[in-house]
Amino acid sequence: MLKEERHQFILNEVRIHNRVLLTDIADLLNVSVDTVRRDIKELHNSQQLKKVHGGAISLGFNNYNPIGKKIYSLEKKSQIAEKALGLIKEGQVILLSGGTTNLELARRLPSKIQLTCFTPSLPIAVQLLGKTNVEVIFIGGRMSKDSQIAVGGSAINMLSEIKVDICFLGTNSIHPIEGLTEFDWEIVQMKKAMIHSSRKVVSPCISEKIGSLQRYKICGVEEVDVLITELEPWDIKLDVFKNMNIQLL
């Protein structure tokens, strides 16, 4: 394995987890800890991460999570976020709804890729502001204390004035017949507006939410262009999705 590859690997790990342990990396790459130590030292000298006793942390290390809630199924959400990353191309304009999966996606956006990113979510905005080349536009409005996203008339109004390439629509429930549903009426309104403002709708959704149903309807399944779960497409049992014009990832 080339040194450069190790460097990239380490940086990637740091980007994703905000931290790495020297011993973990040595294990994963099957090299001695000394080698990893030297790698980290170099990356430290070139200001790409911060070397600390026992490993390294990302430069703008900010584990600040304004929601302050525990993120469940973090592992799955991370996998989903990784897949979602693949859909984003340099120069695009994207829209991130709230939710912890999208927060994970925001964390992972590489700093160097140039993007314009709309979001009504406070924690996501905080994350994005740390990315040098991402232009952040906050969809303002009355803040819902619970979800920490902007809702209400002026937020929806602001959404009505934009058109983005991709919307990553965090999804709490997706049902093959009933479509996307949501517990909170105000958030339903927001999500409807978001769909309306997007050329392409991507739903990151952990598999256990497939088939579940909540109080209010956002839209039918046909409105979703891509459904991303942590499973491999062929593992998704519900054939109904396969018959529809929806890409599974």
Next chain:
Amino acid sequence: MLKEERHQFILNEVRIHNRVLLTDIADLLNVSVDTVRRDIKELHNSQQLKKVHGGAISLGFNNYNPIGKKIYSLEKKSQIAEKALGLIKEGQVILLSGGTTNLELARRLPSKIQLTCFTPSLPIAVQLLGKTNVEVIFIGGRMSKDSQIAVGGSAINMLSEIKVDICFLGTNSIHPIEGLTEFDWEIVQMKKAMIHSSRKVVSPCISEKIGSLQRYKICGVEEVDVLITELEPWDIKLDVFKNMNIQLL
């Protein structure tokens, strides 16, 4: 767990709760109290929190400081914020521009008082969301990475649609003849719009900024209803303010 992570964790706890108990942290992190004590000592030495018997408190009881910039003149700003608090009455609608003084003010808003609060500042919004009875409305728009406030057309547009009781207009320069001035043109536009949307304009301003001048003009002194500094009114030398219809606090 890396030392750095513990440090971040402790700082985070301090940010959220304003104070932490040493034993709580030791429990939460599963390390000895000695370790936490050493951590807190280091953070104290690097001015990131204040070590007290039994734990630590946030500096001057303040600050979510996302950019990691040092808050200058914190003590003065705290005094100003305390004075500003006295102007706010139950049920009012207020508007907080950005700036660290207003951030201090936001931190100090009592949770029990019912308020509606507009702001285009991300760190201030984060603070306010922690206050149970404060309704937060975020003025959305393109986020300035530097100041972490929303600027640009849609923010100004949103401002044009509101009318608040009091605007707390963080002020970088106030000059008896030239009025309020600012370095950043986009922020000037925001502040102009804020003044326009307010029945009463309050300028919290540390005394050393009185008399200074910057590139762009926001408004004349006559537009300001109240000027708050950390000094007692009779200590403010510039008589010019006393001849104008401006209240000194």
Next chain:
DNA sequence: TTAAAAATTGCATTAAACTGCAATTAATGC
């Protein structure tokens, strides 16, 4: 004043960092 909690100090243990060196691998010129 006094008992309990916390801070300090010194010390032992462990893990990680550093150093120099030899072995290996990759790069270069011929």
Next chain:
DNA sequence: GCATTAATTGCAGTTTAATGCAATTTTTAA
């Protein structure tokens, strides 16, 4: 190709840092 040079890597021995524990002093609050 092939030999020479330079860079990379792993190892052993040593040094340094991190952490927890126990004994002692200080602070706090009843």
